[in-house]
Amino acid sequence: MFGYVIRRILATIPVMGVVAIFVFLLLHLTPGDPAAVIAGDYASPADVERIRETLGLNRPLHIQFFTWAGQLFQGDLGVSIFSKQPVIKLIGQRIEPTLALATTTIIFAVLLAVPLGVLAAWKSGTWIDRSVMVFAVLGFSVPIFIIAYSMIWTLSIHLHWFPVQGYKSFLIQTGTGIDGAAIIGIGFEGICRDSGRAGCGLVPFFRHIALPSIALGLVYVALIARITRASVMEVLTEDYIRTAHAKGLSPRVVLIRHALKNASVPIVTIIGIGIALLLGGVVVTESVFNIPGLGRLTVDAILHRDYPIIQGLILIFAGVYVLINLLVDISYTFLDPRIRY
Amino acid sequence: MDAMADESLVVRESLGARVRQYCRRNPTIVIGALLLLMMLIIALLASYLTPDPMKLNPIKRLRVPGEGMLFGTDMYGRDVFARTLHGSRISLLVGLSAAAVSTFFGLTIGLLAGYNRLFDTIVMRFMDGIMAIPSILLAIALVSLTGASVGIVIVAISIPEIPRVVRLVRSVVLTIREQPYVEAAISVGARLPTILLRHILPNTLAPLIVQATYVCASAMITEAILSFLGAGTPPDIPSWGNVISEGRQYFQRAPWIIFFPGVFLTITVLAVNILGDGLRDGLDPRIARQMR
Numbered sequence: 001m002f003g004y005v006i007r008r009i010l011a012t013i014p015v016m017g018v019v020a021i022f023v024f025l026l027l028h029l030t031p032g033d034p035a036a037v038i039a040g041d042y043a044s045p046a047d048v049e050r051i052r053e054t055l056g057l058n059r060p061l062h063i064q065f066f067t068w069a070g071q072l073f074q075g076d077l078g079v080s081i082f083s084k085q086p087v088i089k090l091i092g093q094r095i096e097p098t099l100a101l102a103t104t105t106i107i108f109a110v111l112l113a114v115p116l117g118v119l120a121a122w123k124s125g126t127w128i129d130r131s132v133m134v135f136a137v138l139g140f141s142v143p144i145f146i147i148a149y150s151m152i153w154t155l156s157i158h159l160h161w162f163p164v165q166g167y168k169s170f171l172i173q174t175g176t177g178i179d180g181a182a183i184i185g186i187g188f189e190g191i192c193r194d195s196g197r198a199g200c201g202l203v204p205f206f207r208h209i210a211l212p213s214i215a216l217g218l219v220y221v222a223l224i225a226r227i228t229r230a231s232v233m234e235v236l237t238e239d240y241i242r243t244a245h246a247k248g249l250s251p252r253v254v255l256i257r258h259a260l261k262n263a264s265v266p267i268v269t270i271i272g273i274g275i276a277l278l279l280g281g282v283v284v285t286e287s288v289f290n291i292p293g294l295g296r297l298t299v300d301a302i303l304h305r306d307y308p309i310i311q312g313l314i315l316i317f318a319g320v321y322v323l324i325n326l327l328v329d330i331s332y333t334f335l336d337p338r339i340r341y
Numbered sequence: 342m343d344a345m346a347d348e349s350l351v352v353r354e355s356l357g358a359r360v361r362q363y364c365r366r367n368p369t370i371v372i373g374a375l376l377l378l379m380m381l382i383i384a385l386l387a388s389y390l391t392p393d394p395m396k397l398n399p400i401k402r403l404r405v406p407g408e409g410m411l412f413g414t415d416m417y418g419r420d421v422f423a424r425t426l427h428g429s430r431i432s433l434l435v436g437l438s439a440a441a442v443s444t445f446f447g448l449t450i451g452l453l454a455g456y457n458r459l460f461d462t463i464v465m466r467f468m469d470g471i472m473a474i475p476s477i478l479l480a481i482a483l484v485s486l487t488g489a490s491v492g493i494v495i496v497a498i499s500i501p502e503i504p505r506v507v508r509l510v511r512s513v514v515l516t517i518r519e520q521p522y523v524e525a526a527i528s529v530g531a532r533l534p535t536i537l538l539r540h541i542l543p544n545t546l547a548p549l550i551v552q553a554t555y556v557c558a559s560a561m562i563t564e565a566i567l568s569f570l571g572a573g574t575p576p577d578i579p580s581w582g583n584v585i586s587e588g589r590q591y592f593q594r595a596p597w598i599i600f601f602p603g604v605f606l607t608i609t610v611l612a613v614n615i616l617g618d619g620l621r622d623g624l625d626p627r628i629a630r631q632m633r
Contacts, residue, residue, distance in 0.1 A: 018470025
């Protein structure tokens with residue numbers, strides 16, 4: 001198994017290598033002068049020249065690539081053209097809301113989708129099963145921003161249950177250190193760590209993150225519920241399930257300990273693959289709900305044609321996808337001891 | 342004469358009965374196809390059914406639906422009904438074109454990758470790399486660098502979809518190439534193009550058509566998202582994404598600007614997805630069993 005894990009980790013290197021080459025070439029494969037593309041339609045020749053100089057676009061392509069890749073290995077993603085700040089710093093500043101949104105969404109989606117899928121498989125052919133499947137098809141068909149605006153309209157504007165937009169951190173100032181600096185911790189409600197104003201903490205955090213997580217999570221719920229249903233249904237036809245029933249185990253034990261556990265490999269796989277869908281959806285969700293995360297950074301970077309940020313974000317998102325799928329692949333050996341590579 | 346008339350009557354009846362039987366057996370295909378057909382007719386007849394979607398009318402701005410304006414008006418007094426109906430053109434054009442483009446390239450690359458090991462090794466690493474990038478992110482990066490036009494949007498949406506088609510076709514080819522009839526074709530001296538086109542290609546068609554419908558549905562959503570984020574079709578074209586994007590600022594006052602194009606987009610995507618599910622069940626019982 002150790003050999004498999006090592007082989008699997010090594011296999012991520014070519015994938016990330018291809019992503020890096022692709023991201024690098026993206027600017028050069030597009031028609032026209034890369035410096036002019038970044039500078040935009042209203043740039044003077046001097047601006048274009050300045051950008052060409054800053055990004056080293058006047059050097060041979062292979063030199064550019066190796067310089068860029070070398071910097072990448074040192075954690076240097078370049079400098080933003082628009083704000084002149086290091087890209088890694090900008091990403092660091094925005095990562096908390098995105099990470100929080102993605103985590104709450106995954107937890108919400110898995111907690112809802114897996115029981116729904118198991119229930120649909122157990123009650124296969126009944127109205128419960130059909131409702132779950134209709135919900136799954138709808139989840140795939142309704143775009144995120146439509147779900148988001150519908151929820152804002154009903155739950156926020158009319159019923160006032162949730163705030164319309166924005167993000168509040170779960171981190172608050174819990175005290176002051178000897179040096180006068182604020183001590184940051186997690187609490188229910190308190191003073192925000194960056195602005196120094198009240199209104200942060202777990203309670204405001206969940207009030208603000210609930211709607212974005214549901215809007216972003218529904219397509220993911222549809223995907224996971226569908227695969228869970230198919231996978232559990234297949235396992236339910238196995239002989240050992242009949243044996244489990246025959247020896248008098250309760251349906252709950254049969255479903256969870258015998259069926260779900262054996263059906264877990266495809267479910268975990270789809271959770272991993274679905275991460276790409278989730279990360280793409282983050283961009284839209286953050287735009288609708290005005291959440292200052294990586295998705296908003298992406299949209300801002302695109303509007304300003306801030307190419308180093310776009311490059312950095314694609315690399316980070318692809319890296320997260322590859323890492324999660326690596327963990328999924330490794331988890332197979334724990335979920336199904338028969339899997340030996 | 343009478344006998345002939347009777348015979349034609351029998352044929353007509355059996356045809357009607359056959360259609361009814363087909364509808365009963367494949368309700369999802371029929372519902373999906375009818376909804377999609379309805380959207381296609383709307384797209385084709387949009388210019389005849391509605392006034393100019395670009396016509397400004399500041400006096401009638403932000404009118405509530407009803408009051409002579411079926412879907413109300415937007416912040417410039419433009420008819421939301423006209424803009425919604427015209428929006429179907431872009432959505433269907435982008436969806437169908439992206440499905441065609443990604444299927445064509447995915448099929449070609451997948452067939453070759455399934456048959457040539459060296460090509461397979463190189464190409465599949467590249468495909469794995471592209472698949473690691475979220476498709477929306479890749480598409481917006483491509484559009485933002487090349488400038489917005491409908492053609493660019495189609496290309497940008499198709500590129501991230503190609504690896505999924507390649508993987509599907511490749512997996513079918515890898516199974517089929519071991520079949521005895523392919524071996525037989527090789528042994529009688531059939532050349533590679535003949536084997537690929539005559540013996541392997543037809544086997545990929547059923548899963549490919551199903552995959553194409555899913556690509557079409559996801560392309561329509563991606564197009565709307567791109568326009569919504571300001572990185573899609575040029576803002577002067579009334580695509581559903583553009584109409585919704587413009588309506589965002591007036592959402593609290595005039596939710597109908599977002600609501601109607603949103604409902605149309607959902608119905609169209611739903612129609613394609615239902616059709617895809619129906620075709621999957623009808624064309625390939627093996628996949629249907631796995632997915633059901």
